[in-house]
Amino acid sequence: MQTLRRPKVRDQVAGQIQKYIVDQKLGPGDRLPTETQLAETFGISRLSLREATKSLEFIGIVESKTGVGLTVGRIDMERLTEHLAFHAGLLEADPQQLIDSRVILETGALPHVARRMKDDSAIDTRLRELVDQFRSARDLKTWIELDIQFHRSLLDASGLQPLVAFGDLLHIFFQRFRESVNKAGWKAGVESHQLIVDELVKGRVAAATAELRKHIESHKERI
Amino acid sequence: MQTLRRPKVRDQVAGQIQKYIVDQKLGPGDRLPTETQLAETFGISRLSLREATKSLEFIGIVESKTGVGLTVGRIDMERLTEHLAFHAGLLEADPQQLIDSRVILETGALPHVARRMKDDSAIDTRLRELVDQFRSARDLKTWIELDIQFHRSLLDASGLQPLVAFGDLLHIFFQRFRESVNKAGWKAGVESHQLIVDELVKGRVAAATAELRKHIESHKERI
DNA sequence: TATGTCTGATTGTCAGATAATCTAGTCAGG
């Protein structure tokens, strides 16, 4: 049976604060009302309000400084990843689904990347740079780091910000598979990345897509 | 210059709680000590401890139930996406980008939908039901409601939960365009949905994809 | 102008209390 719970005050409040930020069209750094004012506005105690703001602060939606007040913050994915990666075991997501989703996301981005590459040579440069760094990577840790960067840059190159945001999120859940990469898979990964970039530059999107799909789906063997 | 701040109590405590979970090798559902006990252990007031646990609860690392206590939680993507709607890129999302992202997302899901349709006739039924309700929709409000449901069901039918979560997020930002749909666009939308389902049932994924793309991109005319 | 100081505003932390809710055990009735 689904547990019926009374909606918790702080969650509602957290939602309302987010809504407030959007409605008022506030951006990073902008001031929010003081805790006391907010508490009065929502008709709750300052303490309950605090639990809401502290939660939001935890993931970076707001920042609070003593003696200053609350400001809208910048979400930084690294911070979040740090906390979440710590708890790889708690992440509940079907690996298979994660992989399929990534394939859809990244292969879907490729046509956009190819199109933009024609006008902006910086994209090409950036991707090649990363591939080169790959080759000189000596340990698994930096390899993983670069792999994330490569795929992020790929999505970024599509010019579609929403995809980048979603990609970041998927990566958090993906982390644990990455750690199971062995030397052979590593080597294959380098070649794969190189190939993808080469095909893209030539404008052969279909070939790049096929390679990218194969590359991502290679994770399936390790689950 | 980097601001020097006194490390905040609750962040330290949040870290310690996480450490505790890992050290004790706790998994989802396992009990944690009570708030009072934890507060004593860390030598802080129960209130400060609460701010830490609430933060962790916010992203799903722990759960707390009244009358029961704290348990280790499961982290699910839906919850996170909800809050990360604030991710910088999305806040200032360009309508064009939103549309392109949706196209990638939904057309990418179609092959999965088609495959699953073969084994599960309920999917077919569900989608047809929605199309039928479309025809009998009389005002714009219910039409929009049904449109959202249709596209959500489509993603849901792919069996890929991450896509559903992301789709929901995109819809939030999409809302404003929806309201600008006129009678003609409405009529065309009904036919379009019908066609997509028909093609899918016949297993003609490419045709369905083309139609879906056209359908979503029709929004471009209205921005 | 430059520098040190004061002050009001705001968040950080605490203690103590009451309400709401859940778990586990108790006990009556069959």
Added chain:
DNA sequence: CCTGACTAGATTATCTGACAATCAGACATA
């Protein structure tokens, strides 16, 4: 022996009120 209602204790949820720590800006002083 079993089942269901009920009670008691434990635990979190929320509130009130208070004081400490910190900061930005005004103000006075040289």
